[in-house]
Amino acid sequence: PDQQLRNFFSLNHLDRASEKRKDKDWLQAKISDETSQFLLLSELKPFVLPIKDKTSKWRYRLCWLDHNKISSHLTSDTVILFLGIDHSSSQSLFAIDVSGKEESKFKDLQPEGSFMVPFPGSLQMEPSDAGIFAEARSMMDWLERYKFCATCGSSTDITEGGHKRVCRNQECKSNKGIHNTAYPRTDPSVIMLVISADGKRCLLGRKKQFPAKMWSCLAGFMEPGESIEDTVRREVEEESGVKVGRVDYHSSQPWPFPASLMLGTIAYAKTEDIKVDEDEMEDAQWFRRPEIVQMLTHQHPQGLYIPPEQAIAHQIIKSWVRNTASSNL
Amino acid sequence: PDQQLRNFFSLNHLDRASEKRKDKDWLQAKISDETSQFLLLSELKPFVLPIKDKTSKWRYRLCWLDHNKISSHLTSDTVILFLGIDHSSSQSLFAIDVSGKEESKFKDLQPEGSFMVPFPGSLQMEPSDAGIFAEARSMMDWLERYKFCATCGSSTDITEGGHKRVCRNQECKSNKGIHNTAYPRTDPSVIMLVISADGKRCLLGRKKQFPAKMWSCLAGFMEPGESIEDTVRREVEEESGVKVGRVDYHSSQPWPFPASLMLGTIAYAKTEDIKVDEDEMEDAQWFRRPEIVQMLTHQHPQGLYIPPEQAIAHQIIKSWVRNTASSNL
Ligand SMILES: Nc1ncnc2c1ncn2[C@@H]1O[C@H](COP(=O)(O)O)[C@@H](O)[C@H]1O
Ligand SMILES: Nc1ncnc2c1ncn2[C@@H]1O[C@H](COP(=O)(O)O)[C@@H](O)[C@H]1O
Ligand SMILES: [Mg+2]
Ligand SMILES: [Mg+2]
Numbered sequence: 001p002d003q004q005l006r007n008f009f010s011l012n013h014l015d016r017a018s019e020k021r022k023d024k025d026w027l028q029a030k031i032s033d034e035t036s037q038f039l040l041l042s043e044l045k046p047f048v049l050p051i052k053d054k055t056s057k058w059r060y061r062l063c064w065l066d067h068n069k070i071s072s073h074l075t076s077d078t079v080i081l082f083l084g085i086d087h088s089s090s091q092s093l094f095a096i097d098v099s100g101k102e103e104s105k106f107k108d109l110q111p112e113g114s115f116m117v118p119f120p121g122s123l124q125m126e127p128s129d130a131g132i133f134a135e136a137r138s139m140m141d142w143l144e145r146y147k148f149c150a151t152c153g154s155s156t157d158i159t160e161g162g163h164k165r166v167c168r169n170q171e172c173k174s175n176k177g178i179h180n181t182a183y184p185r186t187d188p189s190v191i192m193l194v195i196s197a198d199g200k201r202c203l204l205g206r207k208k209q210f211p212a213k214m215w216s217c218l219a220g221f222m223e224p225g226e227s228i229e230d231t232v233r234r235e236v237e238e239e240s241g242v243k244v245g246r247v248d249y250h251s252s253q254p255w256p257f258p259a260s261l262m263l264g265t266i267a268y269a270k271t272e273d274i275k276v277d278e279d280e281m282e283d284a285q286w287f288r289r290p291e292i293v294q295m296l297t298h299q300h301p302q303g304l305y306i307p308p309e310q311a312i313a314h315q316i317i318k319s320w321v322r323n324t325a326s327s328n329l
Numbered sequence: 330p331d332q333q334l335r336n337f338f339s340l341n342h343l344d345r346a347s348e349k350r351k352d353k354d355w356l357q358a359k360i361s362d363e364t365s366q367f368l369l370l371s372e373l374k375p376f377v378l379p380i381k382d383k384t385s386k387w388r389y390r391l392c393w394l395d396h397n398k399i400s401s402h403l404t405s406d407t408v409i410l411f412l413g414i415d416h417s418s419s420q421s422l423f424a425i426d427v428s429g430k431e432e433s434k435f436k437d438l439q440p441e442g443s444f445m446v447p448f449p450g451s452l453q454m455e456p457s458d459a460g461i462f463a464e465a466r467s468m469m470d471w472l473e474r475y476k477f478c479a480t481c482g483s484s485t486d487i488t489e490g491g492h493k494r495v496c497r498n499q500e501c502k503s504n505k506g507i508h509n510t511a512y513p514r515t516d517p518s519v520i521m522l523v524i525s526a527d528g529k530r531c532l533l534g535r536k537k538q539f540p541a542k543m544w545s546c547l548a549g550f551m552e553p554g555e556s557i558e559d560t561v562r563r564e565v566e567e568e569s570g571v572k573v574g575r576v577d578y579h580s581s582q583p584w585p586f587p588a589s590l591m592l593g594t595i596a597y598a599k600t601e602d603i604k605v606d607e608d609e610m611e612d613a614q615w616f617r618r619p620e621i622v623q624m625l626t627h628q629h630p631q632g633l634y635i636p637p638e639q640a641i642a643h644q645i646i647k648s649w650v651r652n653t654a655s656s657n658l
């Protein structure tokens with residue numbers, strides 16, 4: 001019964017050790033520990049190795065380097081992020097930011113290694129590494145983009161192995177009471193497959209930036225004061241003009257570009273007429289189940305397709321197709 | 330079929346008009362429109378009226394004031410937040426920040442009005458007003474706490490009726506590409522009722538700050554790179570030592586103190602032994618269903634109780650009690 005769908009980017013088996021990482025001495029000891037392993041990130045590109053096994057579905061894995069190899073690259077201002085403990089190997093894993101350094105220099109450490117442009121490359125990463133990459137990329141982006149205190153504009157210091165920032169201005173109210181400016185940010189967004197009232201069709205859209213012939217679920221960021229279900233209703237109406245009633249949760253997926261949490265749902269339409277939001281969308285249309293099956297299996301006569309299995313949109317669409325398999329749609 | 334649980338703080342029927350609010354002229358016209366209505370917030374306390382109807386379950390409603398009444402309080406630096414359009418009355422609703430002004434002065438506008446300390450007062454607010462308050466409070470907190478650009482430390486300007494900030498430094502990379510520093514922040518957190526492997530007990534905890542005798546679900550913030558289900562497993566293990574397998578989504582709730590999105594779940598334990606996280610929790614214990622029923626109905630012999638119905642914790646616990654009603658637990 002605990003077999004649940006685990007979306008791509010969420011297979012991270014590390015123990016984040018959120019208590020231990022608060023302890024500066026423990027962290028320092030782990031950074032210098034000869035068993036600890038380091039992932040390099042240059043401008044958010046991870047240092048990866050090719051997977052040569054031709055039977056593997058995946059093309060890349062993360063390249064881990066031990067303290068010996070990277071110590072000459074550590075300076076007092078290098079950003080070191082604690083990722084977690086891998087209990088299977090008893091190793092502590094870190095990511096370090098090497099942005100600005102000459103990327104080719106790191107070839108000396110591992111001749112087969114390279115810095116990979118993460119999108120769409122990370123979709124070809126071995127899934128349990130992709131989960132670690134998701135943590136590393138979203139955290140490193142936050143460390144890079146949130147250097148200043150949003151409350152007073154002062155500089156901040158990194159603590160807790162990269163999982164918190166503290167304003168240097170002691171008078172700043174970010175140093176008192178309950179608030180969120182010190183912590184990494186995660187943006188909840190909804191993504192939904194809208195089903196027609198007769199149950200026979202689903203609504204897909206094309207954002208302007210999509211590759212030609214790709215269609216996907218509608219999606220949008222949550223706003224303050226909304227429930228998941230309300231955001232689904234608002235975004236579907238904004239983007240397509242269709243009104244939605246019931247909304248059922250499907251699964252969730254971290255999407256580290258830069259820090260989204262995708263909340264996947266199936267939504268039930270109360271109306272049919274489509275009015276596309278021309279600012280965001282190129283088009284939105286109802287598709288019958290047989291056509292969706294063609295799109296899912298790359299057998300569509302006009303070559304239309306949906307995102308790959310690594311995307312939660314694919315999983316939601318596949319669920320609907322499966323759950324309607326025995327009906328005569 | 331579209332009858333779904335709507336948690337407190339999520340009954341906001343306003344049209345947020347996310348396209349229209351980008352149009353400065355439209356906004357300016359609405360601000361000066363004599364039909365528009367304004368909610369005052371002083372240090373995040375809403376200006377409210379008492380509900381005198383003794384048959385009502387609720388004690389407060391929001392006090393709306395029209396442009397005439399508040400115009401003398403508007404200065405060039407007053408923060409004006411567009412909340413949305415109420416289509417039932419064709420009015421545009423706004424919140425304005427009057428922090429720092431003498432609160433008693435506003436009594437002249439409405440002698441029965443008062444600024445209410447929002448917690449726990451807002452739990453006594455008429456639910457559809459509480460939904461609008463949730464939007465207003467979390468947005469106003471963001472406008473107040475995120476005045477500076479986190480990327481470069483410069484000042485920012487408010488745009489889109491308060492729903493976006495733009496860095497004044499034109500060279501700043503927050504003015505290019507995809508990122509999130511410009512947008513209001515919502516912090517996804519999980520809250521979970523953990524059920525024992527035999528299905529007969531559930532796990533409740535006491536945080537150190539809880540009022541005496543109150544027990545509730547465990548809860549915690551999501552971290553970057555996690556799915557909802559993984560956060561539930563991590564937080565339950567951190568706070569109680571119990572290992573969780575399957576996790577089922579229940580419902581979601583905005584919690585505007587300051588900007589949480591509570592993701593309610595039911596989680597199924599794989600182990601029993603409890604090891605309380607002494608830093609965060611005072612205690613955690615398994616409770617049998619009959620005792621939960623006593624706590625839910627305020628009939629517990631020692632006076633133990635759970636949070637009120639306005640809290641998602643209450644709704645999750647009630648669901649479990651209901652769904653196990655016909656079994657002999
Ligand atoms: N956290 C965020 N990150 C990026 N864009 C956001 C965010 N919140 C709101 N937006 C806006 O949402 C638009 C995308 O629309 P949608 O995903 O449908 O909500 C972007 O172009 C932004 O204007
Ligand atoms: N966005 C956030 N807002 C407030 N506290 C946070 C946030 N993210 C992490 N925390 C930390 O989480 C602690 C509460 O623990 P928990 O709710 O169990 O995750 C707080 O005391 C903070 O140290
Ligand atoms: Mg969208
Ligand atoms: Mg949107």
Ligand SMILES: [Mg+2]
Binds near residue numbers: 235
């Ligand atoms: Mg949208």
Ligand SMILES: [Mg+2]
Binds near residue numbers: 018549550564
């Ligand atoms: Mg936590």
Ligand SMILES: [Mg+2]
Binds near residue numbers: 550568
């Ligand atoms: Mg907690």
Ligand SMILES: [Mg+2]
Binds near residue numbers: 550
């Ligand atoms: Mg916790």
Ligand SMILES: [Zn+2]
Binds near residue numbers: 153167172174
């Ligand atoms: Zn500060």
Ligand SMILES: [Zn+2]
Binds near residue numbers: 502
């Ligand atoms: Zn800036």
